[in-house]
Amino acid sequence: MQIQFKATKRVEQGTGASRRLRRAGQIPGIIYGSGDVETIALDHNELYHLLRKEAFHASILSVDVDGAKQAVLLRDTQWHPFRQQILHLDFQRVDASQKIHLKVPLHFANGEASPAVKLGGCMISHTITEVDVQCLPGNLPEFIEVDLANLQAGESIHVSQLPLPAGVELVAHGEGDPVVATAVTVKGAVAEEGAEGAAA
Structure with missing residues (x-):
């Protein structure tokens, strides 16, 4: 079963914009790989629970960015030094023909x-x-x-x-x-x- 989650495109960049996102219960993230780098925002609670699943770290994931689905791998997670808070997520696009x-x-x-x-x-x-x-x-x-x-x-x-x-x-x-x-x-x-x- 493929794990799916939603994200939205993030327009505002920078530290201030990221802080505002986190205060609103969102996580800044990026999707890179073949094609353009996309900056995204994700729901903190949804991703916090998904990150506790072993399969989330070792599976092809499906992210729905404003209605467009992409196959990705989780590549990096940044956590707050002492709070149970995710600060940033990195995903890599997956090409079905590339190892x-x-x-x-x-x-x-x-x-x-x-x-x-x-x-x-x-x-x-x-x-x-x-x-x-x-x-x-x-x-x-x-x-x-x-x-x-x-x-x-x-x-x-x-x-x-x-x-x-x-x-x-x-x-x-x-x-x-x-x-x-x-x-x-x-x-x-x-x-x-x-x-x-x-x-x-």
Whole structure:
């Protein structure tokens, strides 16, 4: 399901105009990319609630600017230093024929059912919670699932083992194959095993 929201074209520019917008419950923003840069105003309450959704940060969004819909990605959010107030939003237009580069969240599944937890007394540590991907807009996944069902004590799952949807590539940063999740033995479980061995 595509997330949609409304905006209006903003004519007045500058700090004073932005302050007046915020006092009126609006947020100044821009849309850039192919074509002209558009300055827009958005409803603060609507966007505040949308920003709390994980999918809003990793999906193709549909913004209706005065009746004209555009496909965009959220690229930057500026917040007030201590108030729960959004100060500015940046969106980038999306071209269906051009690949995009975006961070996608990881969803961890079946951790409690893994042998590492059930039999090994381990805790599963999530080292990475999102990955950089590159793909055409139509192939963008909302998230990538990491199945922990077969994770054994002392084992790890690496980025190279992630199941990627068709048309989606990982964007590598530096060398190596980063760890996504690892089964860590809990100290109490180690002490318990040692005590059982001594008793035997």
